[in-house]
Amino acid sequence: MSQISGQELNRNRVVDWALMVYIVLAYAFVFAPIAASFVFSFNSDRFPSIPLGDFSLEWYRAVAADPLVWQGLTNTLVIGVVVGVVSTALGFGAAYTDYRYKFMGKQVYLALALLPPTIPVIILGLAMLAYLSRIDLSGRAISVIISHVVVCAPFAMAIIRLRLSQMDPALEPAAWNLGASEWATMRHVIIPFTKPAIFGALFITMAVSFDEFAVAWFVSGLNETLPVKVLGFLQGQVSPRINAIGTFVFVTSMTLVILAQILLSGRTAAPRSSTVDKE
Amino acid sequence: MQRDTLVSFEGVVKRFGTFVAVQKMDFEIRKGEFLAIMGSSGCGKTTTLRMLAGLEAPSEGTIRLSGKPINHLPTWERDTPMVWQSLALFPFLNVRENVEFALKMRGVGKAERRRRAEQWLDRMQILEFAERNIAQLSGGQRQRVALARSLVVEPEILLLDEPLSALDAALKVRMQAVLKNLQRETGITFVYVTHSQSEAFSMADRVVIMSRGRIEQIGSPQEIYGAPRTRFVADFLGSSNIFTGPVTATSGQGLEISTKDGPVRLAGPVAAMPGQGAEATITVLDTKTHLSVARPEGDVNVLPVRVIGEEFIGATATIYAETDSGHEIKVQKSHDELASLPISAGQPLFAWWSPSDSHHVGAA
Incomplete structure (x- = not known):
């Protein structure tokens, strides 16, 4: 009750409107390129221009008819699923180890475990290529999987660690x-x-694996993932097919992220049993 | 070992690194008793309970349950369920599933599990909440779930680690009655850890008072209250006036010590009589200490004091006063008894009590 009245008291219409406009502009700025890509993917014109041409699915048809795209998509999906499962398993193990045990050098362990995402991807990609080719694992799907697990496992660890920290230690x-x-x-x-x-x-x-480009570009060889394929297209010719692929990748990634968001925000505040209240 | 002993601690020591949490502990828990372990935080009471539960391993000594050493038995192979301070109910299970947990882990079949869980939920008067989530329950209901969850395996002993500390005062008193009745009806041995004197003294058959990893006294609440065995216990209970000084006279009928404010006498038998000149401590309960305006006559201990202040606790009040040397004296009386006295700060009065109400404690 006091919360509501507090809000009412501190309301200032001008500030409210200004903040609202600010948020709309900020989101517009961020999402304009994606929205443009989305709109032009349904445009019949060869080059993005305004006024728009007719509504058309021809670029989607062209993409769907391209066996190279299908191969890239299959690679991406298979790699994404394997990377997701392996990274989550590793991340869970690392997070539980941190939760459960005290040991010498634990700070170092944590720092090293959470380090990979802070390394510039170009450097990581190069290093991965050099390392994997030396042990004869470069240019295959497994190379991308290994590299992506390195990038992804720390994310999984961080997410699971946060949840464990909300658990009653008893x-x-x-x-x-x-x-x-x-x-x-x-x-x-x-x-x-x-x-x-x-x-x-x-x-x-x-x-993350689905979208990752730089490391995959270095290590994938002939087993290109979709983002790598997209770059290939761009180097050849600018085609609205890119927009179609981009829209598909965006929708897929957003779906995954939103699913994660729903799972992670749904009652994350685990009810502690020790609340004071009356019977 | 007595025949009715359920648990015995034999020379048990627990160290964490260089810190000694429990030092050389020897005591027994009797079958079917309600035992409270009491002390301030860090006294080792929870560590003692956790060793009994198998959550900590003793550094030295032996803990026996029904005569068998259990030192190296992991907690999941012991039947020593515990009710936690945070209750530690599983938030992802509903009430019935929480209660069934221990049975499930013991491989009890689904139908039997359900029957026994519901029987305990009924007994704890929360059967109607069986399918609810833990988050939907009130504090008191959660307490009952936690009790049912631990008792469903019908153990010989139940460990309780300050389970009432999160409840408000009225509910706390109600749950104390629930616990006491439950213990009486089931005959299960309860070991109850608390820092609260009122909880320990109102429920327990025997109380263990601990300080700095050591047992200070074990006895019934009446014994401990009336005759604190050590200076620490007398201080901790806070219901005695305490006097320390060299012994000036001893006899079969008592002893006398000399304090800065004059002699203090004890009349009656004294166990372990201190020698002449040795330091001794004499206590008297605040309820047995009296105040008067005129110097009392007869065979009493008398100390001139000045009133410092007064504290109301329900039907009684405690008068705080100090002697010329600054020694604090407290007197607890009903409001009626105090009505005739001029109580105001600085008021000179006489504090007095009968030497037969004096009590001797070890000098420690």
């Missing part, structure tokens, strides 16, 4: 105390508790 020992072995506790308490974060991490890491 929950795990309480399960042991009720007769659950450590494995049973993992299965019946830790995993159910972190489940939203596990799926959130799965979708986010898939989305």
